Every structure is written in C-alpha cells, then in structure tokens.
Amino acid sequence: MSSPNILLWIVLPYMAFASFVLGLVWRFKYDKFNWTTRSSQIYEGKLLRIAGPLFHLGLFAVIGGHVVGLLIPQTITDRLGLSHEAYHLGAITMGGGAGIATLLGISLLIYRRRTTAMVFAATTRNDKTMYIFLVSTLLAGSSATLSSAGIIGEEHNYRETVGPWVRSILTLNPNGESMMASPLAFRIHAVVAMSLFIIWPFTRLVHSLSAPVGYLFRPSIVYRSRDNQSTSGSRQARPGWEKVKY
Numbered sequence: 111m112s113s114p115n116i117l118l119w120i121v122l123p124y125m126a127f128a129s130f131v132l133g134l135v136w137r138f139k140y141d142k143f144n145w146t147t148r149s150s151q152i153y154e155g156k157l158l159r160i161a162g163p164l165f166h167l168g169l170f171a172v173i174g175g176h177v178v179g180l181l182i183p184q185t186i187t188d189r190l191g192l193s194h195e196a197y198h199l200g201a202i203t204m205g206g207g208a209g210i211a212t213l214l215g216i217s218l219l220i221y222r223r224r225t226t227a228m229v230f231a232a233t234t235r236n237d238k239t240m241y242i243f244l245v246s247t248l249l250a251g252s253s254a255t256l257s258s259a260g261i262i263g264e265e266h267n268y269r270e271t272v273g274p275w276v277r278s279i280l281t282l283n284p285n286g287e288s289m290m291a292s293p294l295a296f297r298i299h300a301v302v303a304m305s306l307f308i309i310w311p312f313t314r315l316v317h318s319l320s321a322p323v324g325y326l327f328r329p330s331i332v333y334r335s336r337d338n339q340s341t342s343g344s345r346q347a348r349p350g351w352e353k354v355k356y
Contacts, residue, residue: 119286133311165215
C-alpha cells in the first residue's frame, strides 16, 4: 500500500476514533453546560415540527442500516437464509427511503435556519461548519447507495469490501486493501464521514449521545396556584402576582 492509502484507510480511522472519544471526555469535563442542542423552537415551531422528525427518524434508520450492513458479515445472513438479492433489494428500498427522508429533513432545517431571522441570528460559525460536514456526509452516502445499486457505475456489493474494512478497524487488525477495492463513491463517503466524527464532539451534534434516562425517574413537577382562592395556604398573594382581570 502507498503512503496516502495507509494514511486514509489505516491512520485516519483511528485518528477519527481518538478525536471522537477524547473530544467527548474533554467536552463533558470542561464544557458540560453547553452539552445541548441550543434549541430554537421558541423562535419557530411550525416548520420544525415537520423537519425535525423527518431528519431524526430518517437518520436513525440510516444509522441502523449502516450497523447491519457493515458489522454483520454476509456469511451470517446467508446462513439465516437471506439471499444477497433479497438483502440488496431491502437495503436499497429501505435505505433509499431513509436517505430521502434525512436529506429532506436537513434541507428543511437549513431553510428554516436561513429564512427565520431569530434562528439565523443564533447560528454560529461552528453550526455552519457542522452543517457543511453533515450534509456532505449525507450526499456522499446517497451517492454510494446509488453506486451500490448500479445506478451510478457498476453494481457493487459493499459487504465484500467496506464491511470487512470496518470490522478490521474495530478488531485492531486494519486491512486497508479491502477499502481500496471499493468504488470511488464509497471511499469519498468514508473519508467525509471520518472527518465528521473528528469534529462531532465539538459541535451541537454531541447532544445525540445524551439519553434522557433520568427523565424517567425524576419526581413530577407540581404546579400550585397563587390566587387568593388557593387552599394550599392562608398567605396572601404578594404584589405583582395578582391575577389579571380582563
């Protein structure tokens, strides 16, 4: 393997992993109070109610498809009786639908952010950089999907090239030659995705790793009235808290 290929398919994956993990540790230790989406729902909600679910649900489906396609060897699905043709058809149809939903959702989110003055004013350079890398990854992934279906170039079974490469990285036995055997669209998608993982901990994307587990067990919030008819106490309402009469 040449030096550029060693850098791309052996060194860069571990650099991305190190940046992802160490960045999360640093962010949690020194910037945990900014571990948030910085929600802009207060400024605009109608378009967000459509774009948000489209993007998030589509992205979850895309990630699930990547986990199944890259981490589960083809030999296992063959043993389960799932033919390559059936798997490929399901991956193209469901993956294509998830990709369209994700791209439509992110397009609406960007449109909302650009056309709603208050939302645009709250957009930082960090957010703009994140959007560039995120959209580039999604577009490169869509191109790879079209490539695997033979719509762009020749049909390609990525489970024979990209999948083994990903598993070799995870098992600390990197095999860059597997990735080099994949079409250009897959290689571009891999490089852009690794770049996204490098910056991930330092952007608002960090919120995706926060599961609101505590929400299920925290005490309920109790709201009490402060009007003069309240039976919770005999204290008179303080000035400034009287009910407004219309």
